Amino acid sequence: MSDPLLVVEDLETRFRTDRGTVRAVDGVSFSVDRGETVCVVGESGSGKTVTGESLTRLVPSPPGEVVGGTIRFDGRDLRRLSESELESVRGNRIAHVFQNPQDALDPVYSVGWQIREAVTLHRDVSTSEARARAVDLLDRVGIPDASVRVDDYPHEFSGGMKQRVVIAMALAAEPDLLVADEPTTALDVTIQMQILRLLRDVQAEFDTALLLITHDLGVVAEVADRVVVMYAGKVMEEADVYELFDSPSHPYTRALLDCLPGRGEGARAIGGRLPDPTDPPDGCRFHARCPHAVEACRTGDQPPMVPAGDADHTVSCVYYQPGYDESVVTNGRGPENDGSEVVDG
Numbered sequence: 001m002s003d004p005l006l007v008v009e010d011l012e013t014r015f016r017t018d019r020g021t022v023r024a025v026d027g028v029s030f031s032v033d034r035g036e037t038v039c040v041v042g043e044s045g046s047g048k049t050v051t052g053e054s055l056t057r058l059v060p061s062p063p064g065e066v067v068g069g070t071i072r073f074d075g076r077d078l079r080r081l082s083e084s085e086l087e088s089v090r091g092n093r094i095a096h097v098f099q100n101p102q103d104a105l106d107p108v109y110s111v112g113w114q115i116r117e118a119v120t121l122h123r124d125v126s127t128s129e130a131r132a133r134a135v136d137l138l139d140r141v142g143i144p145d146a147s148v149r150v151d152d153y154p155h156e157f158s159g160g161m162k163q164r165v166v167i168a169m170a171l172a173a174e175p176d177l178l179v180a181d182e183p184t185t186a187l188d189v190t191i192q193m194q195i196l197r198l199l200r201d202v203q204a205e206f207d208t209a210l211l212l213i214t215h216d217l218g219v220v221a222e223v224a225d226r227v228v229v230m231y232a233g234k235v236m237e238e239a240d241v242y243e244l245f246d247s248p249s250h251p252y253t254r255a256l257l258d259c260l261p262g263r264g265e266g267a268r269a270i271g272g273r274l275p276d277p278t279d280p281p282d283g284c285r286f287h288a289r290c291p292h293a294v295e296a297c298r299t300g301d302q303p304p305m306v307p308a309g310d311a312d313h314t315v316s317c318v319y320y321q322p323g324y325d326e327s328v329v330t331n332g333r334g335p336e337n338d339g340s341e342v343v344d345g
């Protein structure tokens with residue numbers, strides 16, 4: 001077994017604001033294997049984007065700062081690299097794709113020129129070779145007539161086609177890891193699915209690891225190998241995608257899944273709101289919204305990640321610790337009705 005490509009341990013990223021210090025990412029750990037697709041999922045404000053941006057120092061600083069943890073990528077701790085060393089990692093070995101393709105493209109240059117720039121950053125090739133590579137990449141991400149479209153400018157492409165161009169640009173350097181943050185959220189629903197399939201295909205073809213950040217569990221079901229569930233700056237649960245949908249363990253994960261059409265009671269959102277990120281509560285961050293919360297959930301630190309079922313399935317919930325009965329959570333029973341009556345969900 002080879003080491004994972006990326007191992008993040010105890011990552012802590014904060015923002016200094018007028019309202020106080022925002023603990024956006026507060027002790028987050030996860031790993032990504034080579035060629036694997038890991039999805040980070042959670043409600044808005046959970047710290048998904050900041051986690052992805054922290055990897056290659058993209059967090060705006062000030063006000064943001066990575067204050068703790070290690071980010072081991074291919075054996076090196078990225079936090080210890082100088083700015084120039086990190087520059088050679090960013091875009092080259094770790095590429096980012098964001099929600100809005102507009103932001104990644106320069107309106108002044110043809111898309112071919114921009115992809116060529118990305119190619120030559122990585123490899124010492126002639127202009128004609130770089131151009132051929134740009135056409136090939138555009139072709140592979142599904143741009144029709146790539147050899148003609150290569151000379152077009154960003155405004156000549158639709159939103160979905162622009163995002164394909166951005167993905168081609170990200171792939172130009174043959175990165176080991178692609179970090180895609182809500183890459184389909186700004187696009188039409190039909191285009192979304194095409195882009196997701198594209199990501200999945202290129203990921204397999206190029207053997208690139210993919211860290212996909214999304215609030216959309218439908219997206220997760222479509223592409224993930226493994227899932228990291230975040231809430232209020234913490235990891236709540238981590239599991240293989242089938243295991244997660246089959247036996248979600250944390251009440252937060254269960255609540256998220258219940259919002260999916262055709263599951264649970266069909267609620268569209270979880271009741272209540274995320275805690276104040278400048279003053280997170282003691283205990284489990286989710287306790288105020290959790291139907292099963294008991295005193296132990298309201299005190300101390302976020303519970304440690306412990307196994308739940310499958311070997312690679314871990315959860316940060318009091319009920320999975322020794323001395324507690326996890327069926328209280330998985331059967332949807334509240335602690336107040338002591339299990340004598342199963343409330344059907």
Ligand SMILES: Nc1ncnc2c1ncn2[C@@H]1O[C@H](COP(=O)(O)OP(=O)(O)OP(=O)(O)O)[C@@H](O)[C@H]1O
Pocket residue numbers: 015017022023024042043044045046047048049050051060063064215277
């Ligand atoms: N530049 C900033 N200044 C202050 N606070 C910030 C800044 N950027 C992010 N935050 C805060 O950090 C926390 C995590 O934000 P983040 O954008 O990572 O959430 P997210 O899970 O990606 O949500 P979304 O699904 O809406 O994209 C939030 O409380 C957010 O308000």
Ligand code: NI
Pocket residue numbers: 048049050181
């Ligand atoms: Ni985000």
